[in-house]
Amino acid sequence: MVMWSSLIKRELQLLGRQKADWLNPLVFFLLVLSLFPLGIGPEPGMLKQIAPGLVWIAALLSVLLSAERLFKDDYRYGVIEQLVAGRQGLFSYVTAKICCHWLSTGVPLILVSPLIAVLLGLDWQSWQVLVVTLILGTPVLSLLSVLGAALTMAADKGGILQALIILPLYIPLLIFASGAMEAAATALPYTGQLAVLLAFLLFALALVPLAVRQALRMNVG
Amino acid sequence: MWGSMFRWLDPYAKPETLYHLCGRLLPYLMGLALFTLLLGNIWGLAFSPADYQQGDSYRIIYIHVPSAIWSMGAYSSMAIAAFIGLVWQIRVAQWAVLAIAPIGAVYTAIALITGAAWGKPMWGTWWVWDARLTSELVLLFLYLGVIALAGAFSEAARGIKVASLLAIVGVVNLPIIHFSVEWWNTLHQGATITKFAKPSIDPSMLWPLLISLLGFALLLAALTCLRLRSQILMFEQHRPWVRQLVDSMAASHQKEQN
Numbered sequence: 213m214v215m216w217s218s219l220i221k222r223e224l225q226l227l228g229r230q231k232a233d234w235l236n237p238l239v240f241f242l243l244v245l246s247l248f249p250l251g252i253g254p255e256p257g258m259l260k261q262i263a264p265g266l267v268w269i270a271a272l273l274s275v276l277l278s279a280e281r282l283f284k285d286d287y288r289y290g291v292i293e294q295l296v297a298g299r300q301g302l303f304s305y306v307t308a309k310i311c312c313h314w315l316s317t318g319v320p321l322i323l324v325s326p327l328i329a330v331l332l333g334l335d336w337q338s339w340q341v342l343v344v345t346l347i348l349g350t351p352v353l354s355l356l357s358v359l360g361a362a363l364t365m366a367a368d369k370g371g372i373l374q375a376l377i378i379l380p381l382y383i384p385l386l387i388f389a390s391g392a393m394e395a396a397a398t399a400l401p402y403t404g405q406l407a408v409l410l411a412f413l414l415f416a417l418a419l420v421p422l423a424v425r426q427a428l429r430m431n432v433g
Numbered sequence: 434m435w436g437s438m439f440r441w442l443d444p445y446a447k448p449e450t451l452y453h454l455c456g457r458l459l460p461y462l463m464g465l466a467l468f469t470l471l472l473g474n475i476w477g478l479a480f481s482p483a484d485y486q487q488g489d490s491y492r493i494i495y496i497h498v499p500s501a502i503w504s505m506g507a508y509s510s511m512a513i514a515a516f517i518g519l520v521w522q523i524r525v526a527q528w529a530v531l532a533i534a535p536i537g538a539v540y541t542a543i544a545l546i547t548g549a550a551w552g553k554p555m556w557g558t559w560w561v562w563d564a565r566l567t568s569e570l571v572l573l574f575l576y577l578g579v580i581a582l583a584g585a586f587s588e589a590a591r592g593i594k595v596a597s598l599l600a601i602v603g604v605v606n607l608p609i610i611h612f613s614v615e616w617w618n619t620l621h622q623g624a625t626i627t628k629f630a631k632p633s634i635d636p637s638m639l640w641p642l643l644i645s646l647l648g649f650a651l652l653l654a655a656l657t658c659l660r661l662r663s664q665i666l667m668f669e670q671h672r673p674w675v676r677q678l679v680d681s682m683a684a685s686h687q688k689e690q691n
Contacts, residue, residue, distance in 0.1 A: 359602070363595050367585035377578035377599055380571045384609060387567075423602055426519075430594045 216304040223312035234316035237278035241321060244270040245328060256333045263332040264393030265386075267342060271321055272353065272382050276375055278317045279357035282309065283365045283428070292365075296432045306424045310358050318350030341396040345389040348409040355420040356381050362427035385412060446523045449674045452665045455658040462658060466651035473645030481638050490554045493547050495641060499649035501544035504572060505607055507537030507653055511579075512604045515597035525661075527593045528668060530600055531583055532660035536653060538576035545569060564613035568606060575603040589668070 227234055248266050249259060286292050295302045325346060329339040360378035367373060392405035445451050477495035484491040511533040518526035548566065549559045560566065579596045586592030634642070669675050 363582060363599055364585065366591065367582070367595075368587055369585050373581055373585050376574070377582055380574040380578060381602070381605075383567065383571050423598060427595060427598055430591060430598065433588070433591055 215301050216308055219301075219305055219308035220311060223308055224315075227312060227316050233281070234278065234320065237274040237317055238320045238324065240277055241270050241274035242324065242327075244273060245331060249331075260333050260338075260397070263334055263338070264342075264390035264397070266332065267325075267328060267393075268345075268349075268386050268389050271346070271350065272379070272386065274321070275317050275350070275353040275357050276360075276378065279313065279354075279361045280371050280374060282313065282358060282361040287365050287431070292428055293432050296429050302425055302428065303421065306358075306362075306421050306428070310355055310421065310424070313358055314351050314354040318346070318354055321350060322346045338393065338397055341393050341402060344406060345392050345409060348406065348413055349385055349389045352385055352409075352413050352416050353382065355416045359420055359424050359427065362424045362431065365428065366431040366433075385409070388412070446525055448525055448665045448669050448672075451525050452662055455662045455665075459655060459658045459662070462651055462655035466648055466655050468648075469644050469651060470648035473641050473643075473648050477638075477641035477645060481641050482635075484638075487555060490551065493551045494638075495645045497544060497547040497551055498642060499646045500540045500547065501569065502646065503649045503653055504537055504540040504544050504569070505610060506650070507533055507540055508572060508576070508600075508603070508607060510657075511537060512600050515600040519594065519597050519601070524590075524668070525665065527590075527597055528664040529657070529661055530579070530597050531593055532657050532664050533653075534576055534579050534583075534596075534600075536656045536660065538573060538580065540649070540653070541569060541573040541576060545573065565610065568610040568613050571606055572610060575599075575606060579603070 245266060248262070252258065252262070283292065292305075295305050322343060325339065325343055328334070329342065334342065356378055357374075360374040363377065364374045388405045388408045392402040392409070395402035395405060445454060474495055478492050481492075483489050511530050514526045514529040514533065517523055518530060545566075548569075552561070553559050579600050582599055583589075583592045583596035586595065666675055
């Protein structure tokens with residue numbers, strides 16, 4: 213526990229010093245969102261209809277983008293090698309990394325969601341559902357992109373490969389999150405989709421950290 | 434029981450033994466596969482009765498259903514091999530992952546393409562964003578991801594291990610594909626033969642389908658043997674037994690020429 217809190221502190225300190233790591237994905241998210249009205253046309257009715265998909269695709273891409281360099285520096289400086297060799301603390305490191313990744317990418321998305329609601333013309337009810345899906349979904353996005361980063365850590369061609377292997381796993385999440393928002397927009401019950409999202413979250417929370425730890429060990433070799 | 438099973442399987446973890454076993458099995462598997470595929474498909478495509486609703490176009494079922502079922506079967510076997518390879522650190526099981534992946538990817542592609550060709554006359558469209566179609570497409574991407582990840586490392590052995598882990602993670606998609614037609618009531622029809630109840634298909638159509646299913650399974654096994662053999666040779670090329678094998682083959686080749 214002491215190790216975990218000190219690792220969290222370290223991660224947060226690093227994030228505080230390298231603001232680009234979490235600011236850039238956020239700016240990217242807003243930029244992608246503002247591209248759609250320009251590309252598709254600014255009619256409010258249409259925007260409102262496609263908003264659920266838009267928000268979630270932009271969120272997927274920005275979280276994926278932020279995860280690319282997640283382990284690169286620690287790998288290069290030998291931090292991960294030491295943790296693997298030390299036989300202790302690797303799991304705390306993994307969970308700390310996941311927590312901080314969510315704090316630095318998922319939470320900002322939730323915080324700017326009122327702005328998104330204004331931009332895309334969402335009403336109060338739709339915004340609430342958007343926030344709930346983001347709260348349930350972004351931790352899963354973080355977990356999976358950390359897994360992708362861990363798998364491709366020592367690979368020669370990281371970046372695009374990580375997107376290739378992780379995006380397919382995002383698809384169920386995308387389906388249910390935008391499904392919940394669409395159901396809410398047409399005044400249908402949406403608790404079912406939210407329950408499935410929660411199930412994804414709990415399942416991923418239980419298993420993904422173990423897979424990440426294994427992936428890091430393999431990459432160090 | 435487990436002990437005796439492992440004692441029986443243990444020798445086959447040795448690459449050389451497995452190489453020769455695959456070599457012995459290959460001609461039988463390939464011969465049987467070709468025979469059953471020809472039998473099932475000719476029977477199904479030419480002699481079984483036409484469907485009362487779908488006419489002759491239902492006949493693509495004899496390719497579509499077996500390839501779709503075995504695209505998932507191949508993924509499960511790949512994941513099982515990956516699990517064995519990672520947990521017990523058996524290298525031949527890890528090589529098997531790489532041997533199966535492209536075959537599974539091709540099966541998935543066949544299932545998607547024949548499905549599209551079937552969808553056009555039946556649903557009036559090549560593609561719909563139906564749950565089962567989408568999850569089968571995800572399966573294709575997973576196969577491609579495993580193949581790409583295995584090739585991304587300068588050290589091949591490490592790439593295979595990491596790709597094996599991805600293969601295990603991707604197993605979550607299998608139940609989604611299988612139950613998609615039950616969970617989401619969408620365009621794709623429900624299962625015809627893979628349920629425990631009486632099949633909703635006439636025996637005159639069922640038999641060629643079952644034979645084609647067997648044929649695709651045998652083809653999968655045969656191609657896996659073939660690819661596993663070349664994987665073993667590739668990874669063991671510096672070992673004495675491979676050198677000996679190559680030398681003896683070269684010698685017999687020369688004798689033939691003289």
